[in-house]
Amino acid sequence: MSLDPYQIKRSLSTPQGDLTYWSLFELCQQGKSIQKLPFSIRILLENALRNFDDFAITKENIDTILNWSPSPSDKDIPFKPARVLMQDFTGVPAVVDIASLRAEAVRKGKDGQKINPLIPVDLVIDHSVQVDYFGTNYSYKKNVDVEYERNGERYQLLKWAQTAFDNFSVVPPGMGICHQVNLEYLAQGVIVRDGQIFPDTLVGTDSHTPMVNGIGVVGWGVGGIEAEAAILGQPINFIMPEVVGLKLTGSLPLGTTATDMVLTITQLLRSHGVVGKFVEVFGPGLDTLSVPDRATIANMSPEFGCTVTYFPIDDRTLDYMAKTNRSEEQIKLVEQYCKENLLWRKDEEQIEYSSVVELNLDNVEPTVAGPKRPQDKILLREFKSKFGEILQDVHGREYIPIDKRDVSRWYEEGGSSQPTEQASSMPSDVEIETKLRDGLKTVVVKLHNEKFALHDGSVVIAALTSCTNTSNPNVMIGAGLVAQKARQRGLDVKPWVKTSLAPGSKVVTDYLIKANLLDDLEALRFHLVGYGCTSCIGNSGPLPKHIAKAVEENDLVVASVLSGNRNFEARVHPQVKMNYLMSPMLVVAYALAGRVDIDLNSEPLGYDPNLEPVYLKDIWPSNEEIFEVVSKVLSPGDFEKNYGEIFEGNEQWKNLEAPKDPVYQWNEKSTYIKEAPFFDGISEEIAEPKDIKNAHVLLKLGDSITTDHISPAGAFSEVSAAGKFLLERGVPKENFNSYGSRRGNDEIMVRGTFANVRIKNELSTKEGGYTIHIPSGEEMNVYDAAQKYKETNTPLLVLAGKEYGSGSSRDWAAKGTSLLGVKAVLAESYERIHRSNLVGMGVLPLQYAEGDNAETLELSGKEKFSIENIESGLEVGKRLLVHVENEDGQRKSFEVISRLDSGIEIEYFKHGGILNYVFRQFLQRDNS
Structure with missing residues (x-):
């Protein structure tokens, strides 16, 4: 009360x-x-x-x-958020955990049906569609069919939860992504509940939840662990944040987009340092930005490193709510409450910020970001030269521009030709030949009597992918106009480019159809492939077999271009080493060019049928053209039509059989859904935490290790620990699906933890998920090493550098770490969500003292570690003593800082995790 x-x-x-x-x-x-x-x-x-x-x-x-x-x-x-937003990758393990709590409650003689979400939860199934089919008018239907084949068991669980749990709704597959559905429909600005009125707030199990900050709603991404605790009535505790004011002046110049602006802001705020802080936007430049522009900025909060990027409610917010079909009554309620309660945007000059960062929008230029971090901004005019530098500095390849390679002469002279074997699954008329000259490599591919050359910098994926940009009609209409003008000039996408269109809601395809632009995009093979997160989360699907073979066997450094927000190593596709974020309009342009080593300001994208050069400026629409089309095709009726049927789903969803029992009946043979191991047999009393003695290091890692490096994500091979596990259970390679689709099974996920093909463990001689089992000196995959340590009851540590755990809020990055037997992580600094999730799984986050790190302390990672002062009592920021003994018996000690940042986090850690704490609270209430 x-x-x-x-x-x-x-x-x-x-x-x-x-x-x-x-x-x-x-x-x-x-x-x-x-x-x-x-x-x-x-x-x-x-x-x-x-x-x-x-x-x-x-x-x-x-x-x-x-x-x-x-x-x-x-x-x-x-x-205490008013509601929780989930996507299915993180939603499935959350449902599994709550269902597992119910099961354990029943085993303890309690009423399991009392375990329910205590606040509303909206779960949007948007992370499972994969781009298996592309470039055709049947791509969407076939991708949806495959999606249900792969994920039927998971979807049955979610459909069960919708009826078994109170306060739990599910948006079926194919309706949109959680952020856009939240922005356009779920978010209300203010909430009326139980006779009270208050601001709409939320947390979401996707790190891009702050997209809704653009509509004046405070919300941020948390791990599934924190979200589950919030669902079960626990407050989320965090350190009082600094608030950085982002002052915008001026307006975007002609020829620039909201994407250019947000990539500029990403670098600006990363450089300033906003990790763990709030950002709040103000200034006269804010008046020039639409809510979709604001949401584009807010969406990238995880890329900045901040918790939220907040835009206060003002007249533009109300205009957007009207355009997206919120009721007139709701809009008036938002205005009345916010003006009455000092939450309406005015008197900005009175606000005191922790610091202020200024950006004059007049100075924004066309921009891309990459090749493996969103904050690595590259001006479009410098992209070609930067590509060459990266190729030489990072990949050790000498770069000679394509126009100086004289590839036609290579065809004639042959150079050093290395034909490769044709895979049995290849079409019979595929030929792949490697041409070498002056140490440079061009791979000639012949398919169906068409011959083309691949080389370093070739674009093999061009994705108009959801999230950052597809909520913004201006850049989506702009992409359609680029396609239309390119088509009018006779240009086409290069044959080696895998294209896709994956909007964030059905509203996007509706307005593209009304604008007569979907046909133009499809003429360039940007066909609809699904409504969901695709390329950004590793669901790009396989490259065409002949392209994949050419890239793999020749170690080509090929590129993807995407309109998303994440481009970490191996995230988009494991065979694509360079990944660049950009506006949807530039995605279309680079698909036409077929390569990223091109200066779009001075070199032609291609040639029309009359051999006339066509430049980017020839097909780039003006702002007036874009605004004119948007004003004609976008109306509240589009939102009413699509969101009026948001919870119904297609026929496949309607016909999907789901269990009816209020306590989920686990299938012991399932490789998708398994009861969580965290609560089975949990004691009602806690055991006080002990000092860590004689621990070994499982991995020694460097800076900027993301949750993508830690958590299982994307596809996996038959030689991986997870792949071997499935093969042993009769699951063929073609049915592996992705780690994300199997998040409800801990046996798969623990085997995929630290298994990223690009992770660099300094203990191992190999790139990827390998380590050294230190007592034996044997090199093996991380999971197998952890099992050998478990046989001898050896506690494990992870050593890391700066910004450990940056990226998406992946709960399995913490769950998998815990299940491997890691008792503590020692890093120079942490990203907010992952540190919190480690605590939530009973893993102790430790931080080096100021000025210390593995290098200054001369830690090889092969030492034995003992950590004292844990069992003497924990407190916020307590300094613990670490004793290290190296292989020669030499010893040293140093202090580290416990990153248990609040009293409640200490309690979570003592209980072995946040859900253990919540469950024991339930048992105590039920006993009283």
């Missing part, structure tokens, strides 16, 4: 009746300087005031927020 320590509970007269709210204006009347607080902090304050119970949320918590200053307290604060 909520209390009111400041006596500020008031009543608001609305068309929905009189509603209770907690008045920030009344706090002002009491002399509190609310006007100086950033809007995002005001929302945290309202949240704490409304949920105050003097137990989980205390008066001290409220005062910590109320007294926020530009250099805020390092105390932790609680946050």
Whole structure:
């Protein structure tokens, strides 16, 4: 039951009746300087005031927020979101965990049906569609058919959960991605519940949840572990954040896009340093940005490293809500409440920020980012020269521009020709030949009497993929106009490019059809492949066999171009070593060019049938053209039509049989869904944590290790530990599916942890998921080594550098780490979500003292480690003592910092994880 320590509970007269709210204006009347607080902090304050119970949320918590200053307290604060958003990759293990808690409750003689989500949960199935088929009008249907074949068992579980759990809804496959559905439909600005009105807030199990910040909703990405705790009524605790003000001035120049702007901001904020902080946008330049532009910026918050990128509610927010078919009553409610409660954007000059970063939008230029980090900004005019530098510096290849290679002469002279064997699955008329001259390699591919050359820098994937950009009609219409103009000039996409169109909602295809632009995109083979996350999460699907063979056997450094937000190593496709983020319009342009080593400002994209050169400027639409089309084709009716049937699904979903039992019946033979091992037989009492003694290092890693490196993601081979496991159980290679689709089975996922093909473990001689079993000196995959350590009850550590765990909020990065037997991670710094998830799985995050790291301490990773001062009692930021003994028996000691950042995190760690803590709380309540 909520209390009111400041006596500020008031009543608001609305068309929905009189509603209770907690008045920030009344706090002002009491002399509190609310006007100086950033809007995002005001929302945290309202949240704490409304949920105050003097137990989980205390008066001290409220005062910590109320007294926020530009250099805020390092105390932790609680946050209870109004709702939770999930996607199916992280949603499936969350459902498995809650179903497993139910099962354990029943085994303990309790009523399992009492374990339910306590706040609304929306799960959007958007991460399972893969681009197996492309470039045809049947691609969408066949990809959906394959999706159901691969994921039917998972979908049965989710359909079961929809009826078995209270407060749980499922958006079926093919309806859109969670962020765009959230932005366009689920987010309401303010929520009315139980006679109260308050700001719409959420956490989501996808790190790009902050996209909804663009509509004035505070929400951020958490791991599935934190989300499950929130679902079960626990506050999310985190350190009081600094708030960095992003001041925008000016307006975007002609010829630039929202994508260029956001890639510029990504580098700017990464350079400033916003990890773990809030960013709030203000300034006159904000008035020039539409809500889709704002959402494009907010979507990239994980790439900046910040928690949220918040845009306060203003007139543009209301305009967007009207255009996306929110009711007039809801829009008026948002305006009335926000203006009444100091949450309406005005008086920005009074707000005090921790620091301010300025960007004059007038200075934004066409931009791409890559080849393996979103913050690695490259101006379009410098892209060709940068490609050459990267090829030489990173891949050790001498770069000679294609126009100086004289490939036609190679064909005639032959050079050193190395024909390769044809794979049995290849078409009979495929020929792949390697031409060498002056140490440079060009691979000539002949297919169906067509011959073309692949080389370093060839674009093999061009993806108009969802998330960052497909919510933005301006850049999507722009891409359609580029395609239309290219088609009018007789250009075509190069035959080696795998193209795809995967919008974030059906609204996108509707307006492209109304604009008569979908036909133009399809004429360039950008056919619809599905509505869901594809290339950004590794669901690009296989390269065509002849392309894959040519790349693999010749070690070509080929490229992908995509309109998404993630391009980490091996994420888009394991065979593609260079991956570049860019606007949808540039994706189409580079698909036409077929290579990234081209200067689009001065070199032609290609030649028309009359051999006239066609340049980018010839097919680039003006801003006026784009705005004219958008204004004609986009209407509230599009949103009403598509979101009116959002929960219905297609016939396959409607016909899908799902279990009816309120307690899930596990299939012991399933390789997709398995009861979680974390709770089976859990004791009702906790065991106090012990010091770690004689631990070995499982992996010694460098800087910028992402959750993609740690967590199982994408496809896996038959020689991997997970692949061998499935083969032993009669699952053929073609039915492996992806790690993401098998997140509900811990046996698969633990075998895929630290198995990324690009991870570099300094203990191993091989790239990929290998390590040295130190006692024997034997090199093996990480999983097998962990099993050998488990046989001798040897605790394990991971050593790492800066920004450990950056990237997506992957709960299996922490779950898999725990199941491998890792007791602690020692790193120079952590990304926010992964550190929290480690705690949530009972793994101790440790940080080197200032100035220390593995290099300065001369740690090889082959030593024995013992960590003291754990069992003497933990406290926030406690310094622990590490004793190290090397192979020669030499010893040394140093201090590290425990990154248990709050009192509640200490409790989670002592219980062995956050869900263990929640479950024991349930057992205590049920016993009382």
